[in-house]
Amino acid sequence: MTTAPPPTQDPRARVVADLGGTTLRLGRVTGGVLDPGSVRRVPTEGIGRHPGLSPRLLQEKVVTQLADELDAYLRSPHGVGADAVGVSFAGPMTKDGTVLAGPTLWGSAAAPLPVGALLERRLPLPVFVANDITAAAWRYAATEPEPYCLVTISSGIGHKVFRHGEILVDDAGHGGEIGHWRVDASEDAVPCECGGRGHLGAIASGRGVLLATRRAATADPEGFAASALAGPAGRRPGGITNEAIAAALRAEDPFATAVLNDCLLPLAQAVNCVFTAIGVRRYLFIGGFARAVGPRFVRLLGDHLTRLGCFGLSEQETRDMLALGADDDDHSLIGVARMVDHALPLPAGAGR
Ligand SMILES: [Zn+2]
Structure with missing residues (x-):
């Protein structure tokens, strides 16, 4: 049963x-x-499926796939009545929709890619392109009354600060990359997927916690054996998975909790720094790992943050800054549609 109006009657329909x-x-x-x-999923024709291709060829493959899929989708019943297209992209980009890098899409450095202009040439509707974390942050533009910082905790870490109708990054795409802030300056610090070392995203992410948990299990076999992780892992540190870690954390397993606490300290310091630097008092956590751990993720982070102290805030005010985002994986799709709404406002007096 559906209560949605027929697609052709809604002037605010967007394909994303x-x-x-x-x-x-x-x-x-x-x-x-x-x-x-309405959601259609297809495997990305990027470096994950074609590891041998050059970055330039992969760029071509990715953009062609994107244009072909959008074109077909617009011609399907889901495209009927849509008046604009919004695309969120996993990579830093300039204000005019040129993607500067696509490490998860085409790997190493390649020429900047004007995705927005390329798609507009192929599609019959206006196209808006945004970085995926920027899009995700926009999802909350209508529901968060105060400036906020969205932080995504998945295999890596990203963030964006939203304030007074805009995302605080510079026009060339810098900013919003707290995951690549170096928090461990030691020479043998854990490598980050970007090629750097000791970055926050290599430590407090799902990948970072997995690595730290396996190391802890190897270093402390007895503690590991007594933990909720040992059974599902077949008693091998290498058998530990992120799913098992999240389950153990939800069950308040002491071994898994101790590892997570170590990993969360630099994240708490990052929140503390953003708060202290620019006074943002709202932090929303999304991403597969934070979502899998659930409310305990922000509770343990809050423990660190209150111990560190946030200058000028009480303990309760400090804890109240932290929250989980919506419990789904639709942030960028919904958020990029909101960006399109913002760019193409309804004429005065028009209803929905
Ligand atoms: Zn990095």
Whole structure:
């Protein structure tokens, strides 16, 4: 049973796409709501599927796939009545929609790619392109009354600060990359996927916690054996998975909790620094790992943050800054539609 109006009657229907390193998702957002049943998923034709190709060829493959899929989607029943296209892209980009890098899409450095202009040439509708974390942050533009910082905790870490109708990054695309802030300056610090070392995203992410948990299990066999992780891992440190870690954390397993606490300290310091530097008092955590751990993620982070102290805030005010985002994986799809709404406002007096 559906209560959604027929697509042709809604002037605010937008076709949206979210291009990640593994999956390209397309959907239809109407009045800020992702239409149930409209989401299409296809594997991304990027470096993950074609590891041998040059970055330039991969760029071509990725953009061709994106244009072809959007074109077909617009011609399908889900495209009926849509008046604009929004695309979120996993990579830093300039204000005019040129992608500067696509490490999860085409690997190492390649020429800047004007994705927005390329798609506009192929599609019959206006196209808006945004960085995926920027798009995700926009999802909360209508519901968060104060400036906020969105932080995504998945295999890596990203963030964006939203304030007074805009994302605080510079026009060339710098900023919003707290995951690549170096928090461990030692020479043998853990490597980050970007090629650097000791970056926050290599330590407090799902990947970072997995690595730290396996190391802890190797270093402390007895503690590991007594933990909730040992059984599902077949008693081998290498058998530990992120799913098992999240389950152990939800069950308040002491061994898994101790490892996570070590990994979360630099993240708490990052929040503390953003707060102290620019006074943002709202931090929303999304991403597969934070979501899998659930409320305990922000509770343990809050423990660190209150111990560190946030200058000028009480303990309760400090804890109240932290929250989990919506419990789904639709942030970028819904958020990029909101960006399109913002760019193409309804004429005065027009209803939905
Ligand atoms: Zn990095």
